[in-house]
Amino acid sequence: MNAAKWCFLNFGFAKTSLDDIAKRACISRTLLYKMFSNKEDIFTAxxxxxxxxxxxxxKAAVTGAGTKQERLFEVCRIMLIEPWADMIGAPMAGEFYEVCERLDPEIDALHRKVALECISAIVADRTAADVFMLSLDGQIGDDPSVPVLEKRVRLLIDRFI
Structure with missing residues (x-):
C-alpha cells in the first residue's frame, strides 16, 4: 500500500504503472496481479x-483524555492533518485526491461522515460540527505547510470551543 501510494503521489494515476508499484514494493508484477485485478483496484485499496x-x-480520541480542545485537535490531527502531511509536497498530490473521489466516492463520504460524528460528539452540536467541518475544508485551499495547517486548526478550535 505504501509503495503504491508513493507512486501515485509522485507519478500520478495515469503515469503510474504496475511495474512501478511492484518495483517500489520489491515484489513481482505477477504477485501484484494475484492481489489486485488492475491499477484502479490498487488505487482504491x-x-x-x-x-x-x-x-x-x-473515534477513540473523542472519549480520550484531555480537554474538549485537545480531543478535537486530536481528531483533526488524525482525520485531516496527518493525511495532509502524507500528500503535501508530492508532485501529484492534487490529482491524488481528485482521482480517489472519482474512483470511489463512497470512501470519501464515509470518511467525512466519521469525521462529522467525531466532531459532533465533542462539540455536542450537529450544526456547529457542520460549520466546523466546512471551515476545516477551507483551511487547505491554499496548500499550507503542515505547521501552518496545525496553527489554523488550533485557531479554529479555539473559536469553536
Whole structure:
C-alpha cells in the first residue's frame, strides 16, 4: 500500500504503472496481479486503507483524555492533518485526491461522515460540527505547510470551543 501510494503521489494515476508499484514494493508484477485485478483496484485499496484505517483512532480520541480542545485537535490531527502531511509536497498530490473521489466516492463520504460524528460528539452540536467541518475544508485551499495547517486548526478550535 505504501509503495503504491508513493507512486501515485509522485507519478500520478495515469503515469503510474504496475511495474512501478511492484518495483517500489520489491515484489513481482505477477504477485501484484494475484492481489489486485488492475491499477484502479490498487488505487482504491490505497485510498480506502489511507483514510478508513484512521477511523478507530479518531473515534477513540473523542472519549480520550484531555480537554474538549485537545480531543478535537486530536481528531483533526488524525482525520485531516496527518493525511495532509502524507500528500503535501508530492508532485501529484492534487490529482491524488481528485482521482480517489472519482474512483470511489463512497470512501470519501464515509470518511467525512466519521469525521462529522467525531466532531459532533465533542462539540455536542450537529450544526456547529457542520460549520466546523466546512471551515476545516477551507483551511487547505491554499496548500499550507503542515505547521501552518496545525496553527489554523488550533485557531479554529479555539473559536469553536
Amino acid at each position: 490505497v485510498f480506502r486503507h489511507w483514510l478508513i484505517s484512521r477511523h478507530p483512532l479518531a
